Amino acid sequence: MFLQIERGANTFLFLDPGRPQGSRQARNQVARRLALAVSLAALIFGAVRLASREHPQALPTSILGFSQLHAAVEHQIEELFQAVPSPDRAREWHRYLTAEPHPAASERNNRLADYIAEHWREQGWEDVTLRKYDVLHSRPRSVSLEMVAPVKFAASLREEPYDVDSDTKNPRVSGSYFGYSASGEVTAEVVYAHSGNPEDYELLRKNGISAKGKIVLVRYSNPYSYRGFKALTAEREGAAAILIYSDPAEDGFRKGKVFPEGPWGPESHIQRGAITYDYIVPGDPLTPGWASVPGAKRIMPAEARSLPKIIGLPLSWRDAKPLLENMDGPEAPKEWQGSLPIKYRMGGAVKVHMKVEMDTSVQPYTVLEARIRGSDLPDEWVLMGNHRDAWVFGGVDPSSGTASMLELTRALGELKKRGIRPRRTLVACSWDGEEYALTGSTEWGEQFAEDLKKKLVAYLNVDESVAGAATTAGEDGLSFDASAVGSLAPMIVEASRAVRVPNGKTLYESWRATHMRDSHSKTLPGDDQLVETHIGSGSDHTVFLNHLGRPVVGLGFTGDYGVYHSMYDDQYWMSHIGDPTFEYHVALTRIWGLIALRLANADVLPFDFGFYGATLNHFVAELDKRSHVQQHLDLASLRARILEFTGEGKKLRDAVEVRIARGVAAPKITAALNANLMQVESNWLDGNGIPGRPWFQHLLYAARYTYAHLEFPGLTEAAERGDWAAAKEQTELLEQAVRKSTELLRTARAAWERQE
Numbered sequence: 138m139f140l141q142i143e144r145g146a147n148t149f150l151f152l153d154p155g156r157p158q159g160s161r162q163a164r165n166q167v168a169r170r171l172a173l174a175v176s177l178a179a180l181i182f183g184a185v186r187l188a189s190r191e192h193p194q195a196l197p198t199s200i201l202g203f204s205q206l207h208a209a210v211e212h213q214i215e216e217l218f219q220a221v222p223s224p225d226r227a228r229e230w231h232r233y234l235t236a237e238p239h240p241a242a243s244e245r246n247n248r249l250a251d252y253i254a255e256h257w258r259e260q261g262w263e264d265v266t267l268r269k270y271d272v273l274h275s276r277p278r279s280v281s282l283e284m285v286a287p288v289k290f291a292a293s294l295r296e297e298p299y300d301v302d303s304d305t306k307n308p309r310v311s312g313s314y315f316g317y318s319a320s321g322e323v324t325a326e327v328v329y330a331h332s333g334n335p336e337d338y339e340l341l342r343k344n345g346i347s348a349k350g351k352i353v354l355v356r357y358s359n360p361y362s363y364r365g366f367k368a369l370t371a372e373r374e375g376a377a378a379i380l381i382y383s384d385p386a387e388d389g390f391r392k393g394k395v396f397p398e399g400p401w402g403p404e405s406h407i408q409r410g411a412i413t414y415d416y417i418v419p420g421d422p423l424t425p426g427w428a429s430v431p432g433a434k435r436i437m438p439a440e441a442r443s444l445p446k447i448i449g450l451p452l453s454w455r456d457a458k459p460l461l462e463n464m465d466g467p468e469a470p471k472e473w474q475g476s477l478p479i480k481y482r483m484g485g486a487v488k489v490h491m492k493v494e495m496d497t498s499v500q501p502y503t504v505l506e507a508r509i510r511g512s513d514l515p516d517e518w519v520l521m522g523n524h525r526d527a528w529v530f531g532g533v534d535p536s537s538g539t540a541s542m543l544e545l546t547r548a549l550g551e552l553k554k555r556g557i558r559p560r561r562t563l564v565a566c567s568w569d570g571e572e573y574a575l576t577g578s579t580e581w582g583e584q585f586a587e588d589l590k591k592k593l594v595a596y597l598n599v600d601e602s603v604a605g606a607a608t609t610a611g612e613d614g615l616s617f618d619a620s621a622v623g624s625l626a627p628m629i630v631e632a633s634r635a636v637r638v639p640n641g642k643t644l645y646e647s648w649r650a651t652h653m654r655d656s657h658s659k660t661l662p663g664d665d666q667l668v669e670t671h672i673g674s675g676s677d678h679t680v681f682l683n684h685l686g687r688p689v690v691g692l693g694f695t696g697d698y699g700v701y702h703s704m705y706d707d708q709y710w711m712s713h714i715g716d717p718t719f720e721y722h723v724a725l726t727r728i729w730g731l732i733a734l735r736l737a738n739a740d741v742l743p744f745d746f747g748f749y750g751a752t753l754n755h756f757v758a759e760l761d762k763r764s765h766v767q768q769h770l771d772l773a774s775l776r777a778r779i780l781e782f783t784g785e786g787k788k789l790r791d792a793v794e795v796r797i798a799r800g801v802a803a804p805k806i807t808a809a810l811n812a813n814l815m816q817v818e819s820n821w822l823d824g825n826g827i828p829g830r831p832w833f834q835h836l837l838y839a840a841r842y843t844y845a846h847l848e849f850p851g852l853t854e855a856a857e858r859g860d861w862a863a864a865k866e867q868t869e870l871l872e873q874a875v876r877k878s879t880e881l882l883r884t885a886r887a888a889w890e891r892q893e
């Protein structure tokens with residue numbers, strides 16, 4: 138930090154709420170504060186110029202959506218903010234959070250809710266509230282698996298302890314189980330079905346092998362495919378049960394050193410997880426589409442579309458290997474061979490007895506919320522969230538994110554203690570039951586749907602803040618992953634220039650370098666390539682984007698990581714292998730906070746619809762390339778509408794830039810513009826939802842059953858099944874929505890330009 142500001146000098150510009158802002162007295166006060174801000178700004182600019190000589194990449198002075206004067210003030214606030222988070226504090230939070238297993242509905246996870254609530258109050262956050270939802274939960278009573286032929290073998294279904302890591306000896310660690318597995322008992326022949334995708338069963342059929350009535354053994358796969366899709370596919374194939382194991386090819390010794398020497402999964406690591414069909418409808422399976430508050434209507438479990446009917450268990454490769462090596466059926470194709478030193482076969486000879494007894498009952502989940510009320514615009518909310526529940530200790534998933542969040546709330550609370558309130562309201566949430574069906578965030582989103590649709594500027598999600606090993610990442614460090622709707626991509630790139638990462642570079646520089654490295658490119662990416670604008674599911678942003686039509690952002694550092702959802706995803710992994718200095722935790726806190734502060738303090742919300750339009754154009758091209766839509770359906774008109782939208786987006790962006798470069802615009806005109814800007818994302822909602830999945834109401838974004846991203850879901854799914862009449866209907870819906878938003882941008886610009 139290069140500038141120290143005395144306490145008392147920081148209260149400029151941001152009025153306390155409740156003060157009559159229109160009064161003459163208040164205006165005079167604003168004027169005095171502005172004068173003070175100008176002199177401070179001069180100081181800052183001087184400091185920035187000095188800093189620029191040392192660091193050519195130092196802070197630019199302008200910020201998207203801010204007048205020059207407010208940008209200067211914002212930089213100062215951000216300097217104060219960035220000075221607060223500390224790696225040592227992040228390490229302390231992390232140690233406490235990961236000290237015990239804390240799955241949803243456990244006593245420990247509820248204790249952590251109280252712990253975070255206590256600290257949020259201490260940090261100065263307001264309205265700290267615990268919200269309880271009674272939801273259908275799922276946990277194991279007893280599970281077992283034995284091979285009965287051709288040889289006897291009992292699977293341990295447990296993970297091995299290591300002396301160097303005492304947490305791995307904790308007797309409260311669970312064994313193997315899948316959330317929402319059905320209960321049952323079966324003895325049947327085992328069939329190896331590779332990744333468990335529909336095309337794998339096709340290949341089995343071609344080899345005369347049916348999965349019907351069998352126990353299918355499949356692998357976790359790379360690229361990632363959600364285990365709940367593997368379960369549904371097995372169910373549809375008529376399988377009696379599903380076993381999913383971690384092959385060393387995906388996350389074990391084939392990738393590098395295994396735990397506790399390295400970041401990859403050792404032989405007994407088990408990837409637990411839910412197999413819920415939450416890609417159809419997430420949240421409490423018994424209250425699909427509405428909040429599970431007291432007195433809410435509940436459907437019967439048998440009616441719940443998101444509950445699997447198949448029984449299943451996850452396996453370590455240590456438990457899966459005896460099954461694989463005793464098969465004597467036809468040899469599996471080359472692509473199906475994994476990294477165990479055996480011949481992988483499609484089936485034959487192996488018979489297994491398995492029993493799964495689940496306790497599936499209604500349990501309370503706790504969502505924790507808190508806010509710092511905005512000084513000027515308390516009814517515009519910037520929401521930050523992270524889930525709290527973990528399969529075991531949650532070293533990466535999610536407690537790295539929770540540790541980063543506690544430093545974030547501490548730093549934002551520190552600003553408030555110094556008299557600096559955000560202009561808009563900041564809201565923080567600690568979600569519960571994300572691991573089960575994105576449950577806490579979904580119920581909360583459904584409960585406050587009407588408010589959120591009107592007030593939510595954006596939701597900034599961090600699930601895992603550091604899901605990679607800094608110790609194996611090389612000199613460019615961990616990769617930075619940011620995903621967002623197109624409108625927010627440019628402001629995220631801009632904010633990344635103001636944050637430093639552990640190697641001393643700006644996040645922006647290191648982001649570009651790691652992007653080049655990871656994409657095996659020889660040239661640095663352009664700014665327009667950095668943010669991932671394809672958004673899948675599998676975390677708490679889902680309800681806000683897909684159900685409520687609000688803009689979302691997701692952030693995290695990634696790299697080598699092979700202990701996902703296992704016992705080894707713990708404090709030892711993080712403090713010896715992942716982020717031993719905890720500096721990445723802090724870097725994530727900083728970028729998260731800067732994005733939040735800029736959204737909260739901007740004069741004009743920094744949504745770039747020119748950029749959003751360009752991403753939509755790109756999505757159309759990708760869809761056409763993949764499914765050859767143009768051969769069946771003319772997309773020219775949709776493309777033309779998107780070009781109009783892009784053009785209007787650019788014009789509005791330029792008009793805003795020109796006007797606010799001259800100074801702050803009249804509050805009334807700015808407020809009207811911001812209201813229009815917030816409306817655009819809502820215009821993508823269709824109350825009927827996408828065909829077959831009414832809960833998913835966004836016309837541009839949904840997720841595939843694998844959780845993979847899916848753009849223009851209605852159109853894409855119709856095109857992929859060759860239903861061109863439905864595809865045409867969907868294209869028309871899209872055109873209408875794009876036209877509506879173009880019109881909105883045009884009206885907004887006219888009103889904005891009339892202020893001259």
Ligand SMILES: [Zn+2]
Pocket residue numbers: 524534535571600601
């Ligand atoms: Zn997570």
